[in-house]
Amino acid sequence: QxxxxxxxGPLSVPEGAIASLNCTYSDRGSQSFFWYRQYSGKSPELxxxxxxxxxxxxxxxxxxxxxxxxxxxxxxxxxxPSDSATYLCAVNDGRTGFQKLVFGTGTRLLVSP
Amino acid sequence: DTGVxxxxxxxxxxRGQNVTFRCDPISEHNRLYWYRQTLxxxxxxxxxxxxxxxxxxxxxxxxxxxxxRPKGSFSTLEIQRTEQGDSAMYLCASSPGNQPQHFGDGTRxxxx
Numbered sequence: 001q002x003x004x005x006x007x008x009g010p011l012s013v014p015e016g017a018i019a020s021l022n023c024t025y026s027d028r029g030s031q032s033f034f035w036y037r038q039y040s041g042k043s044p045e046l047x048x049x050x051x052x053x054x055x056x057x058x059x060x061x062x063x064x065x066x067x068x069x070x071x072x073x074x075x076x077x078x079x080x081p082s083d084s085a086t087y088l089c090a091v092n093d094g095r096t097g098f099q100k101l102v103f104g105t106g107t108r109l110l111v112s113p
Numbered sequence: 114d115t116g117v118x119x120x121x122x123x124x125x126x127x128r129g130q131n132v133t134f135r136c137d138p139i140s141e142h143n144r145l146y147w148y149r150q151t152l153x154x155x156x157x158x159x160x161x162x163x164x165x166x167x168x169x170x171x172x173x174x175x176x177x178x179x180x181x182r183p184k185g186s187f188s189t190l191e192i193q194r195t196e197q198g199d200s201a202m203y204l205c206a207s208s209p210g211n212q213p214q215h216f217g218d219g220t221r222x223x224x225x
Contacts, residue, residue, distance in 0.1 A: 004155070034213060043204055043216040044156065088155050098144065099211055100169065103155025 006089050006104035014112055019076040021087050021107050026070065029094020033065055035074045036088040038106065044088055048074065079111045115139070117217030119205050125223045126195055133191045134220045138207030145188050146214060147180060148204040149173065156204055162188060192222075200224045 003026045013019045021035075032051055036044035048063040050056045050072070056063045062075040072091070076083055086106040093100040118137040126132050138145050143164050148156035159178070160170045164185035174180075177196075182188040192199055202221050206214035 008153075032213075036216075043202075043219045046213050046215060049213045090155070093158075096169065098161060098163070098168070099146075099208065099214060100158050100161060101146075101148075101156070101214065102158070105153065105155050 004089055004091055004102050004104035006087075006107045008105055009108040010110045011107055012110045012112065013079050015079060015081060017079050017111075019079045019083065019109055019111070021074040021076070021089075021109065023072045023074075023089030023104055024070055025072065025089075025091045025102075027091065027094045027102070028067075028070065030091040031094060032092040032099060033063070033072045034090040034101070035061075035063060035072075036090060036103075037083075038086045038088055040086075047087075076109075079109075081111050081113050084109055084111045117205055117207050117215055119203075119217035119220050121220055122218060123221045123223070125225065127225050128195055128197060130195055131191065131193045132195060132222065133189055134203055134205075134222075136188045136190070136205030136207075136217060138187070138205070139209075139215060142207035142209050142215075143185065144208045144210065144214075145182055146206045146208075147188070147190055148206065148216075150202045150204055150219075151200075159190075159203075195222075195224050197224050 035048045050063040064073045089104040090101040145162045147159040150156040162182040202219045206216045
């Protein structure tokens with residue numbers, strides 16, 4: 001069973017702080033890694049994708065990937081109350097030739113004003 | 114780019130009834146995926162289409178579930194003889210080739 005593990009939270013941070021979200025995965029064949037944001041009652045929204053070891057920055061978001069440690073993280077700088085949501089880590093199933101995604105259960109982030 | 118469209122947004126039905134959901138992917142996205150999400154869990158893969166061909170089905174997809182994508186455009190997901198355990202959010206996603214998937218707003222199914 002391929003697994004993606006996330007701390008369910010909630011992770012509480014004050015407005016303006018850095019939020020750090022972590023994810024580990026079990027499938028060493030995974031090559032594609034994604035972070036989705038999901039507001040309550042809404043569908044997942046793609047925030048970041050990362051495919052190579054290292055950091056990838058997009059605005060206030062930085063994704064970090066370490067394939068050797070099977071670890072993916074998402075940093076949110078200058079956190080805003082509107083960032084309060086559940087963040088889902090997803091990795092592709094390395095067995096398949098397409099992007100069959102395996103999701104974690106998500107980390108709930110709460111940003112207080 | 115109008116996004117992935119799913120209908121209906123919410124379906125309430127009695128146990129034992131059949132239901133059908135529709136997904137219209139982003140124009141020109143040749144890949145279409147169905148996922149199911151229950152409360153407190155991440156989405157779980159159900160099935161995948163490349164154009165009109167259904168290339169993989171999860172073991173989660175029992176014989177009561179069937180999906181089609183005629184002509185490689187919109188897709189339908191049908192559940193026959195619904196059960197309480199089918200209550201969930203059914204999500205459709207699409208992508209152009211092997212690119213990141215974009216999700217629709219989902220169809221929430223409630224079984225009475």
